[in-house]
Amino acid sequence: MSDSLPARALPNAVVGLVGTTTVLALLYFGRDVLIPITLAFIFSFLIAPFVRALRHIGFGPTLSVCAGVLVVTLTLGSIGAVLVSQVTRMGASLPLYQDTIAAKIEVLNDLTRGSLDSLGGPAGQLIEHFTQEGPNDGAQPVRLADGSVKTPVLVEVHEPALKPFQLLGKIVASVWPPLETAGIVFVVLIFVLLEHESLRDRFIRLAGGGDLRATTIAVNEAGERLSRFFISQFLVNIATGLAIWLGLSLLGVGQALLWGTMTAVLRFIPYVGVWIAGLCATLLAAAIDPGWSMALMTLGLFLAVEVIVAQTIEPKLYGHTTGLSPLSVVVAAIFWSWIWGPVGLVLSTPLTLCLVVAGRYIRALKVLEIMFGELPALTMPQNFYQRALSGDAQEIVAGAKRFMQHKSLATYCDAVLLPALHLAHFDLKDSAITPGEEEKVSSAIIAVIESLSGDSKWWKKKKASSVLTGVGIGRQLRDRRILDSGEWQGSFDVPVGSVVLAMSLGTQYDELATEILVRILREQKIDARSVSFADFGLHDAPPEATPALVSIVCLVSVDPLAERELMERALLKMKDSLPHCKRYAVLLPSPFENADLAPCVFSAASKVVHSYDSALQSCQRTMQKP
Known part of the structure; x- marks a missing residue:
């Protein structure tokens, strides 16, 4: 027996931990190589549509790629030139604002009871620089121990002047690292764009060459989605920067172009980037204006523009279509900034989006889509049942009302409520839940x-609800409704053929499903009333309750395979008792069991429907006929 166990014999948790640790180590220690490559791939998503457009109008592959890279180079160069020139101008103008800055620091220091004076580090040094009385032009005399007074001689230490080659070496050493990174990015970008088709084919082979059609569709959809997102984000950030530039120019804030450019660039950092630019611009406005109005208006401008863009423009343009949950964006920003520093913070959203899209199509990465994707981890029926187990009815109602802003009550009951009830029935049947x-x-x-x-009123006295195995939820709901509508669930002074009779086959779940159908029909202004098959005809109805009032009888079953014979008997009895009525068999089996309803063919049924929505539409069509 070998001393080392094969990897397949290790517990899955250990294998996962080793794999995760290895990936994190590669990301951290290989960041000098991975960051330029990642930047190149991100830029390729951004300019790939432009390159494809050039190819469509007749440019060759190489010329199209060179033109796209040239556009990116000129754009980044222009942004860098603007930032350098504006920062230089701002640095030259800062001494003009020293008195204003010193006065406001004194005011803030008084308001904070001297807290600013106790600041240390760079912030304390900066405050001390702006608040000192003036330069110390000479040394102060010092009294010695013997009583004599001496004036120290000030000595300034200067480094010898650098020779031309030494100066050149220092300049090269300072600019070489970013130039090296930029060079690698652009070289990789050119080859990624030139070999776009080849890289796509390799990824298809890696992701799932067995199903070529499905994998090709997935890869194309992912690439287009990422390109749309990056282009949309780029355009939105430019528009935001332009709005800030124009607004600050109107307010008279210095270097408005700098703050607009910084806003456009820093907005790629989620949540905090725009406020870094906003804070810097606000501080400059406070330095320029002796009062506080300009600073407050500057901060208000950033707040107004960001709220409009983030809450109105982005959700319509690409907001939730990114597929990322808000929490995942924050967690991703923390993680990538820890791994790759400031560059990781900027790339956090694009990188996480790429991983989530990959997780949608690659089974091994499915966990990433579940953890960071916007799609809910639980289906709506599962979410309903989980909230019901927690007793959180208010959250269920809030979610249902959001759903029903665009859908009907019948659709909600079909898609969410009924499947959730089946989940509860499964656990109850298996004794998997406690009485509580x-x-x-x-x-x-x-x-x-x-x-x-619409039957919940705050003034109604809420009775204690029995459990699922007690009286039955359906019977409780029916009894509560009868408290308002009377024993016969409404008046008999109604037009002929205006009543729909909903009938349960007898089980508690049939009663609940029947009561839901009644409420769906009544919500649509249809006079629906319920009765169980066992109770039909046992109570003496008043003389005015003639059979002619009823036009439709809906017999409801949630387990049609087990209740097939009972349904057939009920339909035949309704055919004898109410021959003039339409007879609908409403079959509502569990959507989780894939029941074969082919044997459920009933000769006495006028129609067989398999959802609340179908039952509602059938009743509406029948009631509308003369």
């Missing part, structure tokens, strides 16, 4: 159904 959890689920379901159907 059953009580919470029952209470939450009652509260949600009453709230969505």
Whole structure:
């Protein structure tokens, strides 16, 4: 037996930990190589549409790539030139504002009870520089121990003047690292764009060459989505920078172009980038204006522009289509800034977006989509049931109302409520939940159904809800509704053929599904009333309750395969008792069991429907006929 166990014999947790540690180590220690390559790939997504457009109009592959890279080079060079020139001008003008800065620092120091004086480090040195009375032109006399007075001789130490080659070497040493990184980025960018098709084919082979069509569609969709996002973000940031530039120019803030450019660049850093530029611009406005109005207006301008862009423009343009949750963006910014420093902070959102898109199509990276993607980790029925187990009916109602802003109550019940009830039924049947959890689920379901159907009133006295195995939620909901509508659930002084009779086959789940159908129909102004098949005909109705009032009978079953014979008997009885009525078999099986409903063909049924929405539409069409 070998001393070292093969990797497949190790626990999955250990293998995952070793793999994660290895990846983190490669990212950290290989950052000098990975950062330029990553920047090149990000730029390739940004300018790939421009290169493709040039190819469509007749440019060759090499010429198109060179033109695209040239555009990027000129853009970055222009931005750098603007920043350097504006910073130089601002540095030259700062001495003009020294008196204003010193006065405001004194005011702030008084307001903070001397806290500014106690600051150390660069901030304390800067405050001391602006608040000192003036330069010390000479040394002060010093009294010695013997009583004599001497004036120290000031000595200034100057380094010898650098020779031309030494000066050149220092300049090269300072600019070489960024030039080296930029050179690597542009070389890699050119080859990535030139070999775009080859790289795509290699990735398809790596990701899943077995299903060529599906993998090709996935790769193309991912590339287009990333390109759209980066271009949209680039354009939005430029527009934001222009708005800040124009606004600050109107306010009279110095170096408005600098702050607009900084806003456009720093806005690539999520959440904090724009406020770095805003804080710097506000400080300069405070230095220029003896009062505080310019500083407050500058800060207000940044706040107004950012709120408009972040809350109005971005959500419509690319906001939630990025597929990233807000928390994941913050976590990604912290992680990538720790791994790669400031560059990682700028690249955090694009990198995380690339990983999430890859996780959507590569099974090994699926965990990244679940952890960082915007798609909910639980389906809506699972979320409903989880919230019901927690007794959090208010959150369920809030989510349901958001859903129903664009969908109907019937659609919500089909897509969310009914599947959630089946999940509860499975756990109850397997005894997987405690009586206390059953009580919470029952209470939450009652509260949600009453709230969505408009039957929840604050002045009603809430009875204690029985658990799922007790009286039954459906019967409780029906009894509560009868408190308002009366024993017969409404008046019999109604037009002929205006009543829909919803009938459960007898189980508690049939009763609940039937009560939901009644509330859906009544929400659409249809006079729906419910009764169980076992109770039909046992109560003496008043003389005015003639059979002619009923036009449709809906028989509801949530387990149609098990209740097929009972459904057939009920349909035949309705055919004999109410021959003039339409008879709808409403079959609502669990969506999780893929039940084959082919055997559920009923000769006595006028129509068989398989959802609340279909039942509602069928009833509406029938009621509209003369």
